[in-house]
Amino acid sequence: MDTKILIRVEKLYRYYGHHLAVEAISFELAQGEVLGFLGPNGAGKSTTMQMISGNLAPSAGRISINGIDLLDKPRQAKAEIGYLPEQPPVYPDLTVNEYLAYCARLHRVIKGKRDQAMARAMQRCGLEGTGRRLIGNLSKGFQQRVGIAQAVLHNPAVVILDEPTVGLDPNQIRDIRTLIRELGENHGIILSTHILPEVQATCSRVQIIHRGRLVFSESMETLRQRLTGSALVLETAGPPDIDMLRQVEGVSAADALDGNRTRLHFDADNPADRVAACVSAHGWGLVELALDRQTLEQVFVDLTCSEQTSGTEAAA
Amino acid sequence: MLLTIASREFRNLFLSPLAWAIMAVLQLIVAYLFLTQVDTYMVLQPRLAGIEGAPGVTDIVVAPLLQTVGFLFMLIAPAITMRVFSDEKRNHTLSLLLSAPVSMSDIVLGKFLGVALFFLVLLVMLAAMPASLYAGTTLDTGKLAAGMLGLALLLSSFAAIGVFMSSLTEQPVVAAVSTFGLLLLLWIIDWSGSSKEKVASLFGYLSLQGHLSSFLKGLFSTTDVAYYVLLIALFLILAIRRLDQQRLTG
Numbered sequence: 358m359d360t361k362i363l364i365r366v367e368k369l370y371r372y373y374g375h376h377l378a379v380e381a382i383s384f385e386l387a388q389g390e391v392l393g394f395l396g397p398n399g400a401g402k403s404t405t406m407q408m409i410s411g412n413l414a415p416s417a418g419r420i421s422i423n424g425i426d427l428l429d430k431p432r433q434a435k436a437e438i439g440y441l442p443e444q445p446p447v448y449p450d451l452t453v454n455e456y457l458a459y460c461a462r463l464h465r466v467i468k469g470k471r472d473q474a475m476a477r478a479m480q481r482c483g484l485e486g487t488g489r490r491l492i493g494n495l496s497k498g499f500q501q502r503v504g505i506a507q508a509v510l511h512n513p514a515v516v517i518l519d520e521p522t523v524g525l526d527p528n529q530i531r532d533i534r535t536l537i538r539e540l541g542e543n544h545g546i547i548l549s550t551h552i553l554p555e556v557q558a559t560c561s562r563v564q565i566i567h568r569g570r571l572v573f574s575e576s577m578e579t580l581r582q583r584l585t586g587s588a589l590v591l592e593t594a595g596p597p598d599i600d601m602l603r604q605v606e607g608v609s610a611a612d613a614l615d616g617n618r619t620r621l622h623f624d625a626d627n628p629a630d631r632v633a634a635c636v637s638a639h640g641w642g643l644v645e646l647a648l649d650r651q652t653l654e655q656v657f658v659d660l661t662c663s664e665q666t667s668g669t670e671a672a673a
Numbered sequence: 674m675l676l677t678i679a680s681r682e683f684r685n686l687f688l689s690p691l692a693w694a695i696m697a698v699l700q701l702i703v704a705y706l707f708l709t710q711v712d713t714y715m716v717l718q719p720r721l722a723g724i725e726g727a728p729g730v731t732d733i734v735v736a737p738l739l740q741t742v743g744f745l746f747m748l749i750a751p752a753i754t755m756r757v758f759s760d761e762k763r764n765h766t767l768s769l770l771l772s773a774p775v776s777m778s779d780i781v782l783g784k785f786l787g788v789a790l791f792f793l794v795l796l797v798m799l800a801a802m803p804a805s806l807y808a809g810t811t812l813d814t815g816k817l818a819a820g821m822l823g824l825a826l827l828l829s830s831f832a833a834i835g836v837f838m839s840s841l842t843e844q845p846v847v848a849a850v851s852t853f854g855l856l857l858l859l860w861i862i863d864w865s866g867s868s869k870e871k872v873a874s875l876f877g878y879l880s881l882q883g884h885l886s887s888f889l890k891g892l893f894s895t896t897d898v899a900y901y902v903l904l905i906a907l908f909l910i911l912a913i914r915r916l917d918q919q920r921l922t923g
Contacts, residue, residue, distance in 0.1 A: 373922075410772040414920045436774040444765035450688040462677045463773040507769070 360387040361423075363437075363515050363545035364409065369418035371404055371569075378404045379415075380569040386515070391541040393560035394549035397661050401569040402549045403443055406519050409547070410440035423514045436465065439513040443520055445504025449493030453484060453503055456492055457510060464511035478506040481539075483532055497524040505533065509540060516540055517547045522555060534559050553653050563653070567661045580653070588649040589621045589629060590614070594642025605635050617641075620649060674775050675783045682787025686753065695749050696795060706741055707802045710734045731813040735803045736889045739820045742799055743827050743885050746792065747856045750828070753791065754835020755849035757784050758916075762843045771920070781912045785836050785905075792828040796821070816891035823888025826901035827881060831856060833908040840912045856881070 364386040371379040379401040386392050396402045407413040409420055411431055420427040425434040448456060457478065461471045479485055482502040487495065492503060501524055508516055518537070522530045537559050540546055550556060556563055563580060565573035575583070591597070597619060602611045605621075607628030612620045621632060629646055636643045686692040714733045721727040761767040770780050800821060806812055838852040839845075863880035865873070877883055884897040 407768075410768070412768050412771045412920065432774045432776060435772060438772060440768065440772040442765060442768045446764075446766040446769035448685070448764065448766055450685065459677070459681055460769065460773075463674070463770070463775060465674070465774060 360389065362386070363388055363423050364547070365419075365421045366405075366409065367419045369405065369408060369420065370416045371401075371408060371413065372416045378569055379408070382418075382566070382569075382571050384564060384571065384574060386545045386547060388514075388545055389542060390562055391537060391546045391548060391560045393556035393563045394547060394566060395551075395553070395556060395563060395657060396549075396566040398551075400566045400661075402566055403519055405566065406440075406517050406547065406549060407442070409515075410438055410442075410517050411435050412440075412442070436511075437514040439508035439511065439516045441504045441508040441516075441518045441521055443523075445500050446507070447492045447500055447503050449491065452489055452491055453479070453495075454488040456503065457506060460507045460510055464513075466511050474510055474512070478510040481509065481536055482506040483529070498526060498529050501525060502529070502533075505536070513544070515545045515547070519549050520551070521548065522550065522552065530555075553657060557653055565657060565660050572660045573656065580656075583651070587623055589623065589627070589632065590645070590647055590649045591619045591621060591632060591636070591643075592645040593617045593619075593636060594644055595640075597636065597641045598639070601639065602632065602635065605631050607631065617644075674779050675786070678770070678775070678780060678783025679786035679790065682757070682784050683790050686787070686791050689756075691752065692791070695752060696798070699745060699749060699795065700798065702745065703738070703742060703799050703802060707734075707738055710738055711806075729813060730806060730810050731816045734806065735812065735817055736820060738803060739824055739889055740885070742796070743824055743882070744860075746795075746824075746828055746831060747860060747881075748853070750792070750831035750835055750856065751838075751849040751852035754788055754832060754839055754852055755845040756839065757788060757836050758839040758912075759843055759845040759848045763845075777913050777916050781836065781840075781909055781916065785832055785909055785912075788832040788836065789829045792832060793825060796824055796828060813891065816889075819891045819893050820889045822893070823885045823897070826888075826898065827885050830881065830901050830904045830908075833905040833912075837908040837912040837915070840915045 362385050364384075366385070367383050369379055369382045370377070382401075382405060384392075394402050394406070404413065408415045409422075409427075411427055411434070414428075420434075422434040423437045425437065427434040451459070454475070457475045458471065461474055466474050479488065482505050484499070484502055484506055487499060492500060495503070501521065505518065505521055508518065521537070522533050525533060534555065537546060537548060541559075541561070548556075548560065557577070560577055562576045563573065564571055591602075594617065596617055599611050599613055599619065602608060602619060602621060605628055607623050607626060608621050609624050610622040614620055621628070627648075633643060633646055636646075711734055714730060717733065758767070761770070803812070803817060834855055835848075835852045838855065839848040841851070842848050859879065859881045861880075861882075863873075863877045863883055865876055878900070884900050887894060887897055
């Protein structure tokens with residue numbers, strides 16, 4: 358598959374009065390990518406997504422969707438976008454069918470293809486059999502699905518989903534994740550969420566945004582390698598001799614942790630079997646020997662908490 | 674695209690009980706007024722018969738009736754227009770329109786057309802009453818048509834002003850009250866007894882009602898048409914500017 362750049366964002370700024378909500382964000386999204394947008398509340402995720410979807414005008418910067426500049430040719434560019442805001446934009450007085458038919462017309466789906474597009478979107482989002490019900494009478498989870506159906510209805514190149522799994526039950530969340538992965542094969546997807554495992558389960562790239570700035574941007578592969586880490590945690594029944602552990606082949610450093618736990622750093626290949634042999638040879642009593650995995654949560658906390666203590670100003 | 678939004682807006686009105694209630698109440702009140710007006714005419718008729726060039730049934734029944742219809746619409750128009758944009762903002766559905774490939778002017782014009790069409794439907798239903806006089810007498814069709822055209826223009830300007838006011842706030846009630854305030858002000862603006870002739874004529878020109886009354890006399894003048902068209906254009910442009918501005922300031 359050729360990797361077409363679907364979204365290109367350059368030096369995006371956004372002020373609310375004097376408050377700087379988004380500062381110099383630049384990134385690209387290629388076809389077939391699912392980009393996870395993470396960040397604490399008020400970091401600027403929603404603002405960024407609103408700008409990309411054309412709901413908010415940026416204070417400075419450029420956005421192009423599928424090669425079309427959003428500010429110069431908003432109409433053509435918006436035709437390539439499907440957007441689900443934080444609150445699903447549904448009319449409680451309409452039935453699901455009426456609502457989706459209206460959305461199809463708004464997005465200029467050709468008359469002959471409307472029914473087909475609607476049926477497909479409803480099937481994808483698990484809305485079969487709800488067509489004649491009033492949206493206002495549906496549960497929050499179903500309303501959310503109607504919102505997602507609206508975003509994918511016209512088969513846009515880019516789908517922007519702002520917290521799509523809020524209010525859904527675990528089964529529905531799994532369905533939506535499958536849908537997102539499925540859509541990700543042919544479209545470009547931006548997904549914002551607070552649920553970190555969701556990002557690990559669905560995204561091919563992760564960006565963490567904090568206080569309006571992009572502080573982390575890695576592909577999931579690189580992240581996985583990075584998260585796997587290069588340290589072992591050893592727990593023994595009796596106190597081990599740290600110096601002897603340091604001399605084990607492949608171990609570059611060893612720090613004593615609390616209790617009888619030791620962290621062993623290594624550079625190249627994993628020296629776990631040699632460490633285990635060393636422990637049993639000296640009779641320290643092996644309790645646990647495990648890879649020290651850094652989780653995405655730790656990365657997130659490291660990046661977003663350190664600064665938060667220094668600054669007290671709440672983001673809008 | 675314009676028509677898609679307009680027809681949605683028009684049909685949305687019929688989904689709420691408010692529109693039906695307003696239609697029913699309006700019919701009832703106008704019917705009562707119509708009957709009293711016909712009654713007055715019956716009393717006056719023998720005396721009018723003796724006068725040369727006396728006012729006819731169109732002048733005595735239809736013109737005052739249409740004048741009152743205009744006034745009644747001023748009272749109910751805010752209730753219809755208040756939710757046009759306020760509701761979209763409150764339900765967070767405006768982003769559906771904003772992220773769809775439609776321009777801001779399509780959105781505003783579509784909403785305006787939907788509301789104006791609703792008012793026209795109401796007007797046509799009310800016009801059935803004076804038209805029923807054709808069964809027993811002859812009306813001055815020209816005067817009736819001019820009056821209807823005047824009212825249609827008046828109602829469209831109500832719609833434009835209401836759409837603009839609704840774009841200002843998230844609270845439908847605030848939109849309704851401010852729309853009503855502005856309409857009432859424009860209705861009574863020529864009441865000021867200013868001694869300066871220039872001021873008085875300016876206020877007279879600004880008055881919504883003044884331009885309607887010449888239509889009701891059967892006068893079709895481009896000045897009056899231009900007044901309403903300019904008023905409608907002004908408030909629609911303001912609404913478009915307002916929504917564009919909101920994308921910039923959040």
